[in-house]
Amino acid sequence: MKREITFTLNDDIVSVYVESDEKLLDVLRYKLGIKSPKQGCGRGECGSCSVLLNGKSVRSCIIYAVEIDGQKIETLEGIQKNGITKLQRSFVEHNAFQCGFCASGVTITMTEFLRKNPYPKIAEIKEALSGNLCRCTGYKSIVDAIADATKEGE
C-alpha cells in the first residue's frame, strides 16, 4: 500500500510516495538524492546510516519511511549547507578518516552530542562514539579531531 508522506528535510518540506516497508535510508538515497547516509550493516549496529530525527541521531536503516511523516530530518547536506563546520574542519586537519565510509555517521552523531555537551571529556566522546563503527582508523584520529574541535575557550 503506497502512501504519501510529508516531512522536513534539511529545512525543505518534501513529499514522497513510499511503500510501508521502505526504509528511510533507501528513500533518502534513492528517491530524494540524499547520499550522505550510507548503508553499512543495515541492522542498526554500525551507525553509518545515521541522520538527525528531530535533532536526535537515529539509524535510518531500521526506520520505516512512513514513521517520519510530519517529522524533521537533518543530514550532512543540511548541516554543511553554508560550508563545513568547525568539527568537519578538524576532521580534515587531523586526517581523521581513511575510506570515509563512516564519516557521515560519525559527524551526525557528534553533531547531536556536541549540541548537548560542547566541551566533553575524552571518555564522554568515546562513549558517544561507541555506536559508530570505523573499519579503518582505530578511532584515535577521530577522537583527537573531536577533542581538538571542542577545546574550551575556542
Next chain:
Amino acid sequence: MSSFDYFSPKTLEEAVQLYNEHSASARLLLGGTDLVNMINDEMIKTNAVIDLKNIAYLKQLELKDNHLYIGADVTFTELIESDIIREKFPVIWESSRKVASMGIRNRATIVGNICSSVPSADSAPALLIRETIVRVMSVNGKREIDIADFFIGPRKNALKENEIVINLKIPVLNKSFGGSYVKMGRYKGEDLAQVGVATLVTEDLQYRIAYCAVSPKPIRIKKAEQLLNGREFSVEFLKDVDTEIMNAISPIGDIRASKSYREKMSSVLLEKSLIASYSRLKGNKPEYGKELL
C-alpha cells in the same frame, strides 16, 4: 508491493481495536530497533504493523500518587535526561545509560525492551528491584502484571495476544536507599550483557537483588536477599548468598561467554554491586553513573 500494512492510530482505543482485529499477525512498533531487524530477517511474519508513536498518552513520564509512570513511547534517552529518574530512580537511570549506544537509545524504549523479553534485557534488573507494575490494555479492558510475573522465558512474556503494554507504574520509595546496576560486556561500550546485576539496599536494611543474562529470563532472587535483610552489609556474608545465587541462576554458554564464566562473574558482579549500593546508601561514592567494573 509492501509486505505489510502500516497503521498509526492516534488514540489507545483505536490502537487496541486495530490490534484486536489483526492480533494473530500484527506487530506493535515503538523504536523499531528490535522489530525491524526481526521483520528483515524473516524471524517473524506480519501483515500489519501498528505504530504506537502517535499516541500522546504513551509519551507520559510523570510522578502521580506516589508512583512513577513511564509511557510505552518513552525512550532511554528521555529517561536519562529526566531529573525525576536521575534523582528518584537512579538505578533505572544508571542502567538506561548502559543500553547499546546513543543512536539506539534515542529511539529504543524501555517498554519495548521488556516486551522483547530477551534474557539479557538491561532494563529488567532495575525494574525488578523497584517492583514495577506493567499496565496493559486490550479491547477487554486494562490489567496489571507484576514485573516478576511478566517474563516467562527467552522472548516470551505474560502478554495475551491482543494486549498492549501502555505504561510502567513504579512505586516511589519513601525511605533512603542506595542502588546500582553493574553490567559486564565483552568490551567497554556497546555490547549485550554477559551478566547484569542490580541491587538495592534501603535504610531499614532490606536488600533486593536481580539479574539479567544468567537465566532464561531476568530474575529477582529473594532467597539471597533474605540472607542479607536486617544486616549491615559485609562481604563476609557473600559466601552464603552465593550458594543461593547459584541455585537460582542457570546461565547458558554462547558466543559472548561460557556458562562457568557467567557463573563466576555473577558472584563478582554481585559483590561490586552490593558494595556500591551500600556505600551509596550511606551517602558515599561512587556517584550514580560511575563505572563500577
